[in-house]
Amino acid sequence: MAETINGSGGSLRNGYFTRTRAGVSLLFFVNGLMMGAWAPKIPFFAKALSLSEANLGVMLFVFGMGSLLLMPIAGLQIARFGSSRVVQMAALLFIPTIVGITLVESLWAGTIAIFLFGGLSGAMDVAMNANAVEVERSMRRSIMSSCHAFWSLGGLVGAATGGLLIAVIGPLAHALLVAGVALILLAIARPMILVDRPHPSERRQRARLPLTPLPWLIGMIALFSMIPEGAILDWGALYLGNELSASTAHSGFAFAAFSLAMAAMRFAGDLVRDRLGAVATLRLCTAASFVGLIVAGQAPNVTLALIGFGIAGIGISNMVPIAFSAGGNIPGLAPGIGLSVVTSLGYSGILFAPSVIGFIAEYTSLSAVYTAVSLLNLVVLALSGLARHADRAGAT
Template sequence: MDQRSPSATVRQGYMTRNRLAVSLLFLLNGFVIGSWAPKIPEFKDRLGISESVLGLLILMFGIGSLVLMPIAGGYIARVGSQKVVKVTAIILSPLLLLLTLVPDVWTAAVAMFLLGGFAGAMDVAMNANAVEVEKSMRRAIMSSCHAYWSLGGLIGAGIGGFLMARFGVLPHVLVVTAICLVLIVAAWPMILADKPHPGAAKEKLRLPMTPLPWLIGIMALFSMVPEGTVLDWGALYLRNELGASVELSGFGFAAFSATMATMRFAGDFVRDRFGAKRTLRICTVTALVGMIVAGTAPNAYIAILGFAIAGIGISNMVPIAFSAAGNMPGLQPGIGLSVATFMGYSGMLFAPSLIGFVAEHTGFAIIFASVPLLFIVVLLLSHHAIHADHAKGH
């Protein structure tokens, strides 16, 4: 027999709705990013630009993210994550439509800056809201939220090529925009209304001077650099250095993504069972083993297995770092998260280009075998993951 009072049952219902809402927001953000990926060849051809110019435009995406993320963090501290995530989601939704209509490179650069900026700003806000939902539920939900982001990316990339081939470029972005608006309408009334700290509204927007947020930022950075490395260079490594076919070379990132998404759905249960610190250490060692297997593999099949093992490990490293960043004592969740997301995503956006330059002289095998050195730093900092358990009222 259920002994809970009616008020407890109602509260549980609200928390379930809050969790569904923030999951839909992660799904939306991932869906927009995933929908952008299949548009890139058409975007390049329509503007008549070279690979190097396209690279600069993609760099504008990264710069936009890194500019607006700290600003979003400051506003979250002042007005709460609910308001910021609503505004950023509304602005983000039609930006792929804007990118499809830009007439030249200069307006494309502005549109790319806005796309990266508001995708990044929404990322900070939805992670901050997820931290608040974790606190209200007193259990981990961050890993499954990131799993919904991965699922959104998979759906966006999966249907994008089909819609463009069957119906055309403009209908594709109109469908994407419509789906985003439906997700916003569904999530809107259920988004947790968090309250900023009473003194936060009067504070100036500034980055924290204490070392803890930056140490957790380093954890996020060194967890996300390997993810960007596999995304951007895994297929080339399999193709050029291990003799994989064109078809097989795509399975490296596919295996990595599949195990990552699967383990993110399981990650909250694991974290609640073993605690954030132990879970982070297990995941980091698993990722380290996987990357070493990939980097020292004698053939493509072993390398793909290594990437799959690495995906299992990396899956919950970033969610734990973000939960810890949003639960630091004496610091507003938006501020800590803006540091962690800023540093983490800068690793994904900029490190792979540096790795490409180094790999021209060394080859990719040594790169993938050396990346685990970053995980050793994460292990050394892993005791800070205990802050992620504050969401459960510890």
């Protein structure tokens, strides 16, 4: 039976540190795997419901609304029951939804299915980040960046294998296979998950979002860090193809360059943060993001744009993990409550900003958009001192 901690970061065995870190890393991988597997299913989902591009956009908006509505609810439950219980329940409910979105045949069923898929994905996201914060406290070292690297790795596996599997065995068999693998990985992770309990003061907190500005300001760091990520994910290929005359084969390299750099740096990010501290690391990463987006936006050719996107990936890689870690270590606030605010604001950037960017780009250009988006990093730099709360994970 797994040991428990009381939220104060009590001393535990070094071997247990390895198990709990492996457990939470597997949770991140499972969530990323599910999200990666969803990407190649989108065309089949749209075809099954006869959705136009505009209607598919509405459905993706419902996905985002599900995430933003269930994230705060998950945060409140974490404050009551602890992250380990909530993450296991959220994961068990989330995994079957990949099958649900495959079986839908009506518009209403599709709306409900994608709302639950997005909502439970967000709930699991908040809970696994809260559990990672608790593991950081117990280990007295940073692990958040590597956890997010495992999410990126899971997303890469899910996306890279999804199209091939769907073509070979069909959409339903693919969904069942993904759900089965995810359940097996969850079963492996379950005995290794750090079992945490809230402080008594956290149990007494009323079920409402915090009025103190600190979590909202840290959430702004996450928001302005994730908007560029969404801009590159959804518009990078179009930018290379339409404005820099890249071939179809090369147009997908924008996000590839960005994501490979981001994943690699996330595995190294914890070591950098432990050496330099969260504030200095955030400032260096923000500067790299700023430079990379400027280079990409002003690039005269594809090669220089890809270099810019790679530099931006190096920078953005550790900005979000630091913001999440800081949100889970706000003094006097339950980790789940702080994280629900930070994650909700952060993910709103990647979920909704791309649609706004499309509207702006229609009247200007994507080159101008990437150049303008780089300025958001100046806001992050202005708020970077708040990243000091992320260092509480190693100080408690």
